[in-house]
Every structure is written in C-alpha cells, then in structure tokens.
Amino acid sequence: MNLRNEAKGRECQIRIPSVCNGNSETVVLAHYRMSGLCGAGIKSHDLFGAWACSACHDEVDRRTRFTDMEYAKQCHLEGVFENASHIDPRREVERVKVFNIEPVPKPRMTQADKWKKRPPVLKYFAFKDEVKLNKITLPESHYHITFILPMPKSWSKTKRSEMNGKPHQQKPDKDNLEKALLDAIFDDDSRVWDGRVTKVWGKRGQIIIQEVR
Numbered sequence: 001m002n003l004r005n006e007a008k009g010r011e012c013q014i015r016i017p018s019v020c021n022g023n024s025e026t027v028v029l030a031h032y033r034m035s036g037l038c039g040a041g042i043k044s045h046d047l048f049g050a051w052a053c054s055a056c057h058d059e060v061d062r063r064t065r066f067t068d069m070e071y072a073k074q075c076h077l078e079g080v081f082e083n084a085s086h087i088d089p090r091r092e093v094e095r096v097k098v099f100n101i102e103p104v105p106k107p108r109m110t111q112a113d114k115w116k117k118r119p120p121v122l123k124y125f126a127f128k129d130e131v132k133l134n135k136i137t138l139p140e141s142h143y144h145i146t147f148i149l150p151m152p153k154s155w156s157k158t159k160r161s162e163m164n165g166k167p168h169q170q171k172p173d174k175d176n177l178e179k180a181l182l183d184a185i186f187d188d189d190s191r192v193w194d195g196r197v198t199k200v201w202g203k204r205g206q207i208i209i210q211e212v213r
Contacts, residue, residue, distance in 0.1 A: 008027060009027070010027045010051045011027070011051070012027060012051060012052055012053040012056055013050045013051045013052065013096070014050055014051075014052045014053075014056040014057075014059075014060065014075045015056065015075060015096040015098060015208060015210075016055075016056050016059050016072055016075045016165075017075075017146050017148050017165060017198075017200055017202060017206070017208055018148050018164055018165050018200065018201070018202025018203055018204075018206065019055050019056060019059050019064075019072075019165070020053055020055055020056050020098060021053050021054070021055045022053055022098050023053045023054065023055075027051050027052065027053055027054075028051075028052060028054070028057050056075070059072050060072060096208060096209070096210045097136075097208070097209045097210075098206060098207075098208050099134055099136060099206065099207045099208075099209070100204065100205070100206055101127070101130055101131065101134065101136075101205060101206070101207050102127075102149075102150060102204075102205025102206075103127075103147040103148070103149060103172075103177050103180075103181075103199075103205055103207055104123055104124055104126075104127035104177075104180055105124075105171075105172035105173070105176035105177050105179075105180055106124060106176050106179045106180040106183060107120040107121050107124050109121065124180060127180060127184065128180070128183065128184040131181065131184035131185065132184060136181075136184070136185060136207070136209070137185060138181070138182070138185050138186075138192070138195075138209065139211055140191050140192050140193060140194075141192070141193050141194035141195065142194055142195070142211060142212055143194075143195045143196070143209060143210065143211055143212070144195070144196040144197075144198070144209075144210045144211075144212055145178060145181065145195065145196070145197050145198070145207065145208070145209055145210075146197075146198045146199070146200065146206075146207075146208040146210075147168075147174070147177045147197070147198070147199040147200075147206075147207060148199075148200060148201075148202035148204070148205060148206035148207070148208070149168045149199060149200070149201055149202065149205065150201075150202060150203065150204050150205045151163060151164070151201050151202065151203065160203075163201045164201060164202060164203060165200055165201065165202065166200060166201050167199070167200055167201075168199040168200050168201050174197045174198070174199050175197075177197070177199060178195070178197045181207065196212075
C-alpha cells in the first residue's frame, strides 16, 4: 500500500514545538536522511519511522532551518516509540495534544481587581475561558507541558530564525504559566503531584501536552 495513502488521516506523532502544524491530510512516515535514501522503500511497520505532518517531516529531513536538531531528534524518537512501542516495553509515550492557545501566566491579584480588573487579569480570565472552551485536560501526574511563547514582532527575521525553538529564559516564569493552566482545568489542583514544564520561543503561542509513563 502506498505509504502516503496509508498515512492520510493519522495524527502527527512527532509534534516538534513551534513547528508542527498537525495537518492530518499531509501525514507521512518520517525517517532520518541516511545515505540519500530519504525513507525510500521503507514500510509502515519499520521500527525507525514515525507518522509526521509535512512540517515535522521537513524538519526531520533537514529541509528547513530549525536550529535545534537534537531536540527535533528527541521528538522524532518519541514518535518512533509511539509507532513501535514494543521496542522498549518499559517506556510508553502517549499521544501528544497541541492547542493553538497563547500561554498566559497567573497574575498576582489585588483587592482592587475585584471591581477594576487590570489588563493582565482580564487576559488571564479570557485564557481560562479559552482553555475550558477547548476542553483541555491534564492527568494528575506524568505529564509534560511545553509552553510556546510567541517571539516579539519587533525582532529581526535573522533573530527570529535563531531563537525559534530555543529556551525561553525570561518572564513569565514557568511556574506561573503552569499555575494558570492548572487553575483553568482543575477545581482543586492540589491533587496534581508530578509533571514537567518546558517553555520555548516559537512563531506563535501554543500549549503542547504529552502524557509520559
């Protein structure tokens, strides 16, 4: 069977932050470029392949300028584990969910916010409404949240290319981003006991949630 036809309609398993477009109409089986083969003759059950949208496939095949190839390899490897989980039965990577929502930190509330809400507070409540509208859920443990913070429009094209996918090491901090998301999902987030949070720069705001066991 033609791999492209077999792939059509499948979800992307690689999900490279700030790159993935999640388009299930263009999913293919992604492999690393080896001796110019580019996946030629590889079958859908091949152990080193993972279903990928066209954007992630181009990154894996090094057709675009994603700067952190080690991170791309990690995303691809997790997709491989999902596609062929019998490689290592001790490692299970669940499906990844991508939401095109710009992350918002939880602001420090004041008494005055009860009757005159500041813009950061209004933005926070709008974020909570958007999370609920998209029916975003989280387990109480074993999750990895990646917050994609949009790069400033004032940055040059060169700087945006250099920083795309790189660590976000300024305000807002990851704790406030996670707290805002947890408050939007849980009535009581004290039950959440284990989770990992990453924040990186990207072309647009996104929240990527991955269950890892």
